[in-house]
Amino acid sequence: MAGTTERAAREERRELQTERLRDTVAHAYENVPFYRERLDEAGVSAEDVQSVDDLERLPFTTKEHFRDEYPDGLLAVDDDELLRIHASSGTTGKPKIVGYTERDLGLWHEVMARSMAAAGIGADDTVQNAYGYGLFTGGLGFHGGAEELGATVIPSGSGNTGRQVELARDLESDALACTPSYALYFAETAREMGVDPRELPLSTVLYGAEPCTEPMREELEERLGAVGIENYGLSELIGPGVAVECREAQDGMHIWEDHFYPEVIDPTTGETLPEGEEGELVLTSLSKEALPVLRYRTGDLTSLTYEECACGRTTARMNGVTGRADDLLVVRGVNLYPSQVEDVVLEFDAVAPYYRIDLYREDELDRMELTVELTGGFDGDREALCKGVLERLENTLSVRPDALELVEYGTIERTEVGKVKRVYDHR
Numbered sequence: 001m002a003g004t005t006e007r008a009a010r011e012e013r014r015e016l017q018t019e020r021l022r023d024t025v026a027h028a029y030e031n032v033p034f035y036r037e038r039l040d041e042a043g044v045s046a047e048d049v050q051s052v053d054d055l056e057r058l059p060f061t062t063k064e065h066f067r068d069e070y071p072d073g074l075l076a077v078d079d080d081e082l083l084r085i086h087a088s089s090g091t092t093g094k095p096k097i098v099g100y101t102e103r104d105l106g107l108w109h110e111v112m113a114r115s116m117a118a119a120g121i122g123a124d125d126t127v128q129n130a131y132g133y134g135l136f137t138g139g140l141g142f143h144g145g146a147e148e149l150g151a152t153v154i155p156s157g158s159g160n161t162g163r164q165v166e167l168a169r170d171l172e173s174d175a176l177a178c179t180p181s182y183a184l185y186f187a188e189t190a191r192e193m194g195v196d197p198r199e200l201p202l203s204t205v206l207y208g209a210e211p212c213t214e215p216m217r218e219e220l221e222e223r224l225g226a227v228g229i230e231n232y233g234l235s236e237l238i239g240p241g242v243a244v245e246c247r248e249a250q251d252g253m254h255i256w257e258d259h260f261y262p263e264v265i266d267p268t269t270g271e272t273l274p275e276g277e278e279g280e281l282v283l284t285s286l287s288k289e290a291l292p293v294l295r296y297r298t299g300d301l302t303s304l305t306y307e308e309c310a311c312g313r314t315t316a317r318m319n320g321v322t323g324r325a326d327d328l329l330v331v332r333g334v335n336l337y338p339s340q341v342e343d344v345v346l347e348f349d350a351v352a353p354y355y356r357i358d359l360y361r362e363d364e365l366d367r368m369e370l371t372v373e374l375t376g377g378f379d380g381d382r383e384a385l386c387k388g389v390l391e392r393l394e395n396t397l398s399v400r401p402d403a404l405e406l407v408e409y410g411t412i413e414r415t416e417v418g419k420v421k422r423v424y425d426h427r
């Protein structure tokens, strides 16, 4: 169908989206008591969906709903139709369980293959997949997409970094799929082994699953001598494969909106925001069978643009995620995202891309301690550097850490498996 193509006219795609949204609402209503109750409460039925604009009338789904309906209350198909189950680790409480039918897995592979093609990966490339395999959707998501594309996959999984470096060198991997923090760790490990990571054949890093600021991307590109392409997705919707940057323009991530309909809302009022305004990303699945999801509040803060990209694709694009609503820190009444701190400290050439933030409460007051690593061989004036970083933080973010410690390169613990942790809130 023409409306599914990445370069279709927006109007054409809109018709397809409306049709699919109506089917999804009907499917959820029929087969998921949770949605039936909530749609009845809101007084909306599938017949009321005349266009995608009617989405605003539907209630939101939240991560708490996934938790309340644990394990399978949100699934819309019988067990015998399920081919796969994944789970996303909640930092607290029960994991969110997600299921896939055969068609869902096909869809997942298709959107992942599309993402990798947009990232410049082709059938003759070798993709080393260092995302974790298992319940986490990262590993099997990239794996399925690479196979669908006809590329060669090395399912190296997470960890075992020395071995990974050898594989990348000996099997001449063209792309490394992993979190941004792991890409840095990989580069460091290579150096320690006497391998110059820039000399490896790697030309692309397909990164995602963690927030990554522009300066952090530049660091990983510089260290690996490769182009970093940002991927976005979440298990609740499908896994990775919701959005990706195109290699041609790298100007926001293309959302595969023939399958995932995006909105941005004011996180406080729930009101839909216009194009370009930053708010919380809300996604609705348009073609999922096992787990249809209506207006899922992702917790990710971003903005959308509908302008045609320089690459010729006409999909909506989202900016890099500035933070998760969950990551918001309130320090002495000031709202702050860890990514904002990262943005500021990495502007300094003497600072390596490793830092940690510790928060304490002392005598009813917040205390913020920041630890940053120096680049190897730094022999400049530490006091002046400290002063510079503190001043820049205060001027940019209106927060001055109570203590700033500069530590030697390699001091801060590295993350080899799983997602990086940089904030330690002891309050």
Ligand SMILES: [Zn+2]
Pocket (backbone or CB within 6 Å): 245, 246, 248, 249, 250, 251, 254, 309, 310, 311, 312, 313
């Ligand atoms: Zn593009």
